[in-house]
Each structure stands twice: as C-alpha cells, then as structure tokens.
Amino acid sequence: MIVGDKSIFAIESHIEESFESSNLRALGFFIIHIDGYEFGVREKDATMLQNSYEEVLDRLKNKGNHLSPGLNAKGGVDIAIAYQNIWYGDGDLEQFHGISPKDFDEMFLSPRINWAPxxxxxxxxGGNILQLDEDDEIVRIIAFKNEDNIADTISSIREIRITSEVFYGILKLWSDSFFLEWKNSKYKR
Known part of the structure; x- marks a missing residue:
C-alpha cells in the first residue's frame, strides 16, 4: 500500500504476515519516500510493523508540536550532519557555532523531531527522518542515510517542505488504511 506521492512524500507498507496481538500487529516493511528517495528496508519480512504504526499515530497526536525554532534557520545539510555527529559520530557541532551537544539534544528530544529510526x-x-513543524502551515522533512563515508551521507540528504494539511493527511490516511488492512487480514498466529 502506498499513500502519497513518492516523488514528494509518501508512506508505503506491506503486510506479509499479520498477528492477532496488537503488540506485534504484522510482519512486513515500512518505507518512507522523500523527494523520490526511499528510506527503510524493502524486504517482505523486514520488521514488525507495530512500532512504525504507533509512531505515525504519535505524530498525528502531536500535530504542530514538533517545533524547534533554533533549527528553522539552519540548512538541512547542516542539521543532518550535526545530527549524525551527535548520535553516531564524534559529537562535533562546529557548524552550529557554540551550541553544546546537550542543547542540541534538547532541540531534538523535547519536541520529538526524530521520526526514524x-x-x-x-x-x-541507516535511514534517519527528522520532522519539524515550522509553523501551523508548513512541515519540513530532512532525511538522510547514516553512512560510513560523510560524502555518501551528504549525497543521501533529502529535504522537503510541504503543507501541514498534506503531511498530516497522508499520515492519517496511511494509519487508517493500515489498521483496516491489518484488521481485515487473516491472522497467522
């Protein structure tokens, strides 16, 4: 199932096997498309889908609250590289001119900017997706793959701005459709 436009923003999922337990829900894959680029593992048994489903529901519940004004003026490449350095690298925040790693953590953790993983x-x-509700009207998505080589990470960075109505509409339609697909499937266990 694909909801949205893969060339801009879409969520794609596949249920290979469903489970009666809502703690597991289904085995399959969950892919997020940003600017024509795919983030997520495309294998029929890549993951249990409950976490991805719950994360989408949580994003809907907190609509408009993924705010971090300190990041609004920063470029997507700078944000992605700084994020990678803090969580996966040496903690260097040179491009953020004096912002401490602790303050940077708070920019992301308090407003739950990190969507994926x-x-x-x-x-x-290695996919990472960051969501910023810039205001009531615009959602900014910055996505990248955490690669060993910084040049590969930079080449994977995708950034889009879409209306809140479109963004949250896609999340709502995907979550409703996924729930119905799961509910109407025959449980294996």
Whole structure:
C-alpha cells in the first residue's frame, strides 16, 4: 500500500504476515519516500510493523508540536550532519557555532523531531527522518542515510517542505488504511 506521492512524500507498507496481538500487529516493511528517495528496508519480512504504526499515530497526536525554532534557520545539510555527529559520530557541532551537544539534544528530544529510526528494524538501512513543524502551515522533512563515508551521507540528504494539511493527511490516511488492512487480514498466529 502506498499513500502519497513518492516523488514528494509518501508512506508505503506491506503486510506479509499479520498477528492477532496488537503488540506485534504484522510482519512486513515500512518505507518512507522523500523527494523520490526511499528510506527503510524493502524486504517482505523486514520488521514488525507495530512500532512504525504507533509512531505515525504519535505524530498525528502531536500535530504542530514538533517545533524547534533554533533549527528553522539552519540548512538541512547542516542539521543532518550535526545530527549524525551527535548520535553516531564524534559529537562535533562546529557548524552550529557554540551550541553544546546537550542543547542540541534538547532541540531534538523535547519536541520529538526524530521520526526514524523508530526502534525497530524498519530503518536498518541507516535511514534517519527528522520532522519539524515550522509553523501551523508548513512541515519540513530532512532525511538522510547514516553512512560510513560523510560524502555518501551528504549525497543521501533529502529535504522537503510541504503543507501541514498534506503531511498530516497522508499520515492519517496511511494509519487508517493500515489498521483496516491489518484488521481485515487473516491472522497467522
């Protein structure tokens, strides 16, 4: 199932096997498309889908609250590289001119800017997706793959701005459609 436009923003998922337990929900894959680029592992048994489903529901519940004004004026490449350095690298925040790693953490953790990875194997491809509600009207998405080579990470960076109505509409339609697909499937266990 694909909801949205893959060349701009879309969520794609596949249920290979469903489970009666809502703690597991289904085995399959969860892909997020940003600017024509795919983030997530495309294998029929990549991950249990409950975490991805819950993360989408949480994003809907917190609509408009993924705010970090300190990041609004920063470029997407700077944000992605700084994020990678803090979570995966040496903690260098040179491009943020004096912002401490602790302050940078708070820019992301308090408003839950980090969408993916979401705690399961869906993004074992190194995919990272950051969501900023810039205001009531615009959502900014910065996505990249955490690669060993910084040049490869930089070449994977995608950044879009879309209306809140479109962004949250896609999340709502995907979550409703996924729930119905799961509910109407025959449980294996």
């Amino acid at each position: 979401d705690g399961d194997a869906a993004f074992d491809d």
